[in-house]
Amino acid sequence: MATLDDDDIAAATVGDLRPYAAGVVLEEYNPAWPVWYAEEEAAIRAALGDVALRIEHTGSTSVPGLAAKAVIDILLLVLDAAAEVAYLSALEAAGYELRIRQPDWYQHRCFVRRVDSGARWNVNLHVLSPESGGPEMERILAFRDWLRTHEDDRAYYERTKRELAQREWKFVQHYANAKSGVIEEILGRALFG
Numbered sequence: 254m255a256t257l258d259d260d261d262i263a264a265a266t267v268g269d270l271r272p273y274a275a276g277v278v279l280e281e282y283n284p285a286w287p288v289w290y291a292e293e294e295a296a297i298r299a300a301l302g303d304v305a306l307r308i309e310h311t312g313s314t315s316v317p318g319l320a321a322k323a324v325i326d327i328l329l330l331v332l333d334a335a336a337e338v339a340y341l342s343a344l345e346a347a348g349y350e351l352r353i354r355q356p357d358w359y360q361h362r363c364f365v366r367r368v369d370s371g372a373r374w375n376v377n378l379h380v381l382s383p384e385s386g387g388p389e390m391e392r393i394l395a396f397r398d399w400l401r402t403h404e405d406d407r408a409y410y411e412r413t414k415r416e417l418a419q420r421e422w423k424f425v426q427h428y429a430n431a432k433s434g435v436i437e438e439i440l441g442r443a444l445f446g
Contacts, residue, residue, distance in 0.1 A: 277418040277428050279320045286314040289374050290325050293366075297329060297378070300347040304340050306330040306383065311393050313414070316400045320411050324375040328393060334360040334382045349378055359386035392440060399443035406439045 290310040298305055312326025313319050331340055341351065344364055353363035362380040366372035381390055400407045413435045422428045 276421060277322060277425070279414060279418050280323050281320055282316075282318050283314075283323065284317075286321075286323075286325060290315070290327065293325060293327055293376055293378075296347050297327070297344070300343040301329075301331075301340055304331055304343070306332065309394060309397075311379070311397050312377070315397050316407060318404075319400060319407055320414065322375075324377055327376065327378045328390060329378055329380045330383060330386075330390065331380060332382060333384075334362055334380045334386065337362070340380070344378070348372065349376075359389050361386065361389075392444070395443045396436065396440050399439065403442075406442065410435060410439060 287310065294308050294310075297308055307328075307330035309315075309328040310325070311328045312324070313321030314323070314325050333339065335356065337351075345351070348366055349364035350366070350370070351362060352365045353361070355361040359381055364376075364378040364380070366374075366376040366378075368375055381387075383390075400410060410432075413432060417428055417431050420428075420431075
C-alpha cells in the first residue's frame with residue numbers, strides 16, 4: 254500500500270505512462286467477482302505451476318458487500334519477484350502485461366489484463382516474494398479479512414471510496430494514495446485491535 258508521487262509512478266511504469274482518462278467508477282458488489290477471480294487463479298496456476306507459491310484474491314472485489322471498481326486484484330507470491338525470468342514470459346503468454354516494476358518497494362511487480370485490450374474483465378496481478386514482500390502481503394490480507402468480518406469498517410471504507418470517486422484524478426494511483434490514511438486507520442484496528 255505504497256503512496257507514490259508522479260515521479261515514482263513514472264519510474265515504476267513499464268511502457269507508456271497513460272493518465273487516467275476516465276473517472277473512478279464504483280460498482281455495487283458483484284457476486285460474479287469471485288468467479289472471475291477463480292478463473293484468473295486457474296489461468297495463473299496453469300501458466301506457472303509450482304512457481305506460484307500462493308495466490309489470493311485481494312482488493313475491494315474480494316470483500317462481499319463492498320462497492321468497488323470492477324478490477325480483480327490478485328496477489329501472487331513467487332520465490333523471488335526480482336527473478337522475472339521465472340514467471341514473466343509465462344504470464345505474458347497467458348495474456349498478462351507487465352505494467353509496474355518497483356524494485357525499491359518489496360520488489361513488487363504488477364501485471365494487468367484490460368477489457369479494452371480484449372480481456373473478459375480487468376485484472377491487476379501483484380507479484381511479491383515471501384522474503385521481501387511477506388510483511389506487506391500479511392498487511393494486505395489482514396485488511397481484506399478485517400473488512401470481510403467488520404461491517405462498520407467496511408461501510409466506513411466504502412463511504413471514503415465513494416467520496417474520493419467524485420474527484421478527478423490524473424492517475425488512478427492518486428485515488429489509491431488518497432485512501433491510504435483510512436486504510437492505515439482500519440489496518441491499525443485489524444492488526445492491533
